[in-house]
Amino acid sequence: MKTKSQKLIIVGMILALGVGAGVYGLTATSADTSPSEDLVKAIGVDGIEGYIKTSDMNQDLPQTPEEAIQSMNEPKVDKYINLYDSNENIIGKFLLESSEDSNTAMEIDLELAKHTLKESDRPALDILEENLIALVQHDRKLYRSGFVDDQLADAMDFYYGEQFQYKFSNIESIEKNASIKNQLHITVLGERLDTTTDSVEQVRMMYAIRQSEQGDWDIYTID
Missing domain, CATH: 3.10.450.50 (Nuclear Transport Factor 2; Chain: A,)
Structure with missing residues (x-):
């Protein structure tokens, strides 16, 4: 079973290869048509409806399998990206990755x-x-x-x-x-x-x- 962090890495890699988020699907997003190809519908941390940019999602993605493994083994912190309106004005924050979803932080058997x-x-x-x-x-x-x-x-x-x-x-x-x-x-x-x-x-x-x-x-x- 993949953790949220692993899923985000996989999603981000697919987006980086040019497959739209609406095609692949994200739990927090919708496949509805958005004002720009770079914008995907999402709900922000305060329940605000808006859009996130796929370019924002991809900016910190690991570039190699080694970097991906290292990223999953590092202590996780809450990671936010901007939430935009249809005119790309910033209206809030979107929780991209939560430290609470990390299963790698408890490795003790x-x-x-x-x-x-x-x-x-x-x-x-x-x-x-x-x-x-x-x-x-x-x-x-x-x-x-x-x-x-x-x-x-x-x-x-x-x-x-x-x-x-x-x-x-x-x-x-x-x-x-x-x-x-x-x-x-x-x-x-x-x-x-x-x-x-x-x-x-x-x-x-x-x-x-x-x-x-x-x-x-x-x-x-x-x-």
């Missing part, structure tokens, strides 16, 4: 990791997965829901940021805490892009996930 744990400890990985997905997809509510209480969620808020784009690649280790009952330490490796500075840093995040007396699993810290 958590199902495989579960086989390293006792069945009673495996729910800890479900809590971990929800938190990682929340960071990748910028879902603040889901991110906060994994912590044991709101006070801790507030303290851990610095990991979450709209300027950050996360990509998680591996679990480095899973260890039982020797002194705290039913607590696992799970260390996750990945990368974080700061879109305000275009800088990428390696991240190593150790999650302390503990089961309460009531049987609930929660995050007690990220270090």
Whole structure:
């Protein structure tokens, strides 16, 4: 199954070869006749009806298969292009690619990791997965829901940021805490892009996930 990013690359390559978007078809566009051959009907981010330009869609397309693969493996950020009226005046923005549609940002095989744990400890990985997905997809509510209480969620808020784009690649280790009952330490490796500075840093995040007396699993810290 292709991700939205892969579909856009394929669509863009077809458009670059001269096949009209109305012929190939896009979920956000229509095959209706438009005022210009370069304009395709679309609905902008605020529900505004207008047109997008195929030339705008194609401007950042990879030129080689190697560049296409590299593009799919990079941290994804929301990408917008201009939305025009029939006279090609800019009237808004169109979301061409969403970071939330990227499946490449979560490369950890958590199902495989579960086989390293006792069945009673495996729910800890479900809590971990929800938190990682929340960071990748910028879902603040889901991110906060994994912590044991709101006070801790507030303290851990610095990991979450709209300027950050996360990509998680591996679990480095899973260890039982020797002194705290039913607590696992799970260390996750990945990368974080700061879109305000275009800088990428390696991240190593150790999650302390503990089961309460009531049987609930929660995050007690990220270090």
